[in-house]
Amino acid sequence: MNFSPIELIPEQTAAIVSRERRVNRFVRGLDERLGRWRLGGRRGDYDDQRFEFEGGAGDALRKKHYDKSLRLLWKAEEQIPWSTFRDCTKNEKVLLELAQGSLDTVERTHLQKIKSAEFRAQLDLEYTPEQKQALVNILSTIGHGEAYAWMVSTELLSNGVRGTGARAALTMQVMEEAKHFVVLRELIHAFDCPVPRMSVWEYIVMERTLKSRGLEKFFGMNVLIEGFALNLFGLLGSLPGLDVLRLFHLDESRHTALPSNYFSEKPLTQRQKSSFPRRLRRSLLLAPTLPLMTYFEKDFAVLGLDIYDFAGSMLRKVAHLSDRVGFELLIPQEKLLPIVNQIFNKRASRTRRHHVFKKYHRAETTLGKAERAREAEVFELNQPPAAAN
Numbered sequence: 001m002n003f004s005p006i007e008l009i010p011e012q013t014a015a016i017v018s019r020e021r022r023v024n025r026f027v028r029g030l031d032e033r034l035g036r037w038r039l040g041g042r043r044g045d046y047d048d049q050r051f052e053f054e055g056g057a058g059d060a061l062r063k064k065h066y067d068k069s070l071r072l073l074w075k076a077e078e079q080i081p082w083s084t085f086r087d088c089t090k091n092e093k094v095l096l097e098l099a100q101g102s103l104d105t106v107e108r109t110h111l112q113k114i115k116s117a118e119f120r121a122q123l124d125l126e127y128t129p130e131q132k133q134a135l136v137n138i139l140s141t142i143g144h145g146e147a148y149a150w151m152v153s154t155e156l157l158s159n160g161v162r163g164t165g166a167r168a169a170l171t172m173q174v175m176e177e178a179k180h181f182v183v184l185r186e187l188i189h190a191f192d193c194p195v196p197r198m199s200v201w202e203y204i205v206m207e208r209t210l211k212s213r214g215l216e217k218f219f220g221m222n223v224l225i226e227g228f229a230l231n232l233f234g235l236l237g238s239l240p241g242l243d244v245l246r247l248f249h250l251d252e253s254r255h256t257a258l259p260s261n262y263f264s265e266k267p268l269t270q271r272q273k274s275s276f277p278r279r280l281r282r283s284l285l286l287a288p289t290l291p292l293m294t295y296f297e298k299d300f301a302v303l304g305l306d307i308y309d310f311a312g313s314m315l316r317k318v319a320h321l322s323d324r325v326g327f328e329l330l331i332p333q334e335k336l337l338p339i340v341n342q343i344f345n346k347r348a349s350r351t352r353r354h355h356v357f358k359k360y361h362r363a364e365t366t367l368g369k370a371e372r373a374r375e376a377e378v379f380e381l382n383q384p385p386a387a388a389n
């Protein structure tokens, strides 16, 4: 390019630079001292000298989460065209229209209305009102969970993970949780059933997770809650009208894998893994999931499903992952699972007339082949538990 430079007085420009340096030294020096004395100081966890977030680049993590999320990003408009979402790009819309034949605006609006009505009619055809209500009760648990996942991941992003790759991964999670919440809400409303509030058991788990400090949020959110959601999507994604849940499954599997990938680069210290207060706090966080399962027994039963099969399948994977990641509990998984199984059998024998003892912790309720393979990978089911070090 042919620029015509403006001529400046060199002494003046030098003075500007040196003044900036003086003020910079003062401000940064002050912030550093305030930080050392724990009186505030720099809030941003960012190293502008190295053009990197504190914690380093973390390119492997970025590739596994941020890049993969973008690659696998799905659009609600394409997957559930009857919804109010308009998130497709122009090109994606052209592809959709090609698939639908070319339609003018009026025709398209009409088609969307029909599709929405069609979808509701499909639900009415497939499910009885009681089954629809049961599905809404179960799905809304996840819906409320998605709202919390959105909040927790936002906090982890601003005040938890370190490094550029990890921040990029969390940014995608925040975006995906937002999408999950709004899309799931619309899917649930399409059932035309009252949406229940959170059960108190869920409320306790969610609130405690949101209040957990720093990386402990990974246990409550990415291991426990998302492990629960992943299993539920694996179970319900095969039901008529709910195939979009398979895409949720895909996203949640990435979220569940995040702590493992993060800690492989920035391992937890032995104290963070196994100090008594932390093990106690994690176990107390896990405890309300037991009454939560019982709470849903009726809704599962309406759908011909045994809640304890689901609970056993889910807890086995979550406990295994927790062990692998290094989030130790008060009781190790080999001992915990048989105890939990006893509790489930005891409860089942109270609510069912002819209950026969079952090994619930050996159950597998994820139905799709692809979903099972994905879970085996993220829960690291085919690898032995990590040796304590």
Ligand SMILES: [Fe+2]
Pocket (backbone or CB within 6 Å): 146, 149, 176, 177, 180, 252
């Ligand atoms: Fe989610």
Ligand SMILES: [Fe+2]
Pocket (backbone or CB within 6 Å): 149, 177, 226, 251, 252, 255
């Ligand atoms: Fe998630």
